[in-house]
Amino acid sequence: METFPKLAQPLPAYVNFENGLGRWLLVVVPVVLIGHLLGAFALIAILISSNFNILGWLE
Numbered sequence: 620m621e622t623f624p625k626l627a628q629p630l631p632a633y634v635n636f637e638n639g640l641g642r643w644l645l646v647v648v649p650v651v652l653i654g655h656l657l658g659a660f661a662l663i664a665i666l667i668s669s670n671f672n673i674l675g676w677l678e
Contacts, residue, residue, distance in 0.1 A: 637645070
């Protein structure tokens with residue numbers, strides 16, 4: 620008696636997308652963007668905490 624359904628197989632078009640450009644779009648690009656944003660926020664926080672005159676640059 621088979622109580623569990625068979626596992627669904629992804630479509631061949633999705634497999635090709637995931638193996639090619641999809642891996643970059645789904646994994647690498649968001650990780651790189653989040654890393655750059657966190658690094659920029661950390662740099663700004665370091666400069667602000669050391670009383671660096673960041674607002675003076677904007678005047």
